[in-house]
Amino acid sequence: MPRGQKSKLRAREKRRQARSEAQGLQGAQATAAEEEGPSTSSSPLCGGAKSQDEERPSTSQAPPTTNRSPRSPLDQKAILLVQFMLRKYNMRESITKADMLKYVIKKYKNHFSEILRRASDLMVLAFGIDVKEIDPIRQCYALVSKLNPRGDVRLTGEEIMPKTGLLMTVLCVIFMKGNCATEEEVWEVLNVMEIYAGRMHVMYGDPKKLLTQDLVQEKYLEYRQVADSDPPRYEFLWGPRAHSETSKMKILEFLAKIHNTVPSAFPSWYEEAMRDEEERARARLAALFRTSASVLGSALYRVNSSNSSRR
Structure with missing residues (x-):
């Protein structure tokens, strides 16, 4: 076969492989998005960091949006890296840079730092967990809960729960609203995450029950009627357990990480x-x-x- 024709065939095969890999990444990204929650690129708190005095209508029952902007390959790799780190953690295996590069990052190794940063942001938003380097020589990482008064590096399996990320978001909204947020203000932010009152969620089950009953019973949130409201309206405050297990500074760090500041x-x-x-x-x-x-x-x-x- 002539050399020129061979070159064309090789180029065509490379393009075909690239398309196939891109399609595979998109499929993996879609699955991961369902499991891990929204990307920080469309963070609900980015628009939530506004003046407390702004009047905004309630959107707690608004229908979900279907207009999703496609994620970049680095975002897709970040989602896969989140899944990889959680899988490593659940198997009680070390999380190392070498394994990240070998099994997830692959040809994007020059973008490792950026992919890890995006994955860390996702981990905070979805699970309320920081990714910390604990051994610079071996380049090993650990998962550290933001709701952890002892600051232990090692978490128990039960502590990695999607509700932690949701709770951190709600605590952040309460803090931004002067330490007391109306139910409408909380749901306005959660709607951006496509979490709606009265609609089952793949990660959180019944979100309204989680916020107004489960987390209240666990003393992370306080849910009470607004004074002299007729018809009755309700508001959220930090519960005693939230005060003991986290702080306003940790919550502000959570907000700052979402904003990359x-x-x-x-x-x-x-x-x-x-x-x-x-x-x-x-x-x-x-x-x-x-x-x-x-x-x-x-x-x-x-x-x-x-x-x-x-x-």
Whole structure:
């Protein structure tokens, strides 16, 4: 066969393989989107970070949109990487850069940092989990829950739940709305994620029950009637467990990560979060002093008792 014809056949075969791979990626992306939730490129909180005084109509019962913009190959790889990390975690296997490159990133290795960043954003949004490098030499990563007061690197299997990402979103809305958000304001944001009251969701089941009953019973949220509202309207606040397991600064970091920025980019919320951190520090210090005083008092009592018995 002439050399020129062979070159044309090879080029045609490469184009065919490229089309096949792109179609495969699109199929995988569609499946992952169903399982992992929305992309950060259309984050519901991007439009939610607006003035508290803006008047907006309720859209809690609006129909879902069908106009989805196609994701780039890097977004598709990020979704596949999320699935890969969760699978590795569930199998109790190490999550390493080498395995990411070999099994997921492949020919996009020059874009590893960007793909990992997008996958980390997805992990935060869908599950409320940070991806952290724990061994720079071996380049190993771990999954760390944002609702984790102990800061443990290792999670138990039960803690990786889709509801954590949804809860983080709701806590963020409550914080942005002055620490108390109406039910309409919460559903307005969730509608952007295609989560609707009274409509079953593939990840969250019955979202209204999850927010108004399950998470209330677990003390992550408080759900109460707005004072003097007729007909009755309802609002959400942070529950006691949310106050103990996370903080305004962590929630602001969550918002900043979605916007690909830093917490200080939101000055008023940042100041409030800093005040909250200072109050928490003072409370921890006071508790430490109380504990130290109690231990010292017990020690002195034992010393005095021992001296008395020798007389």
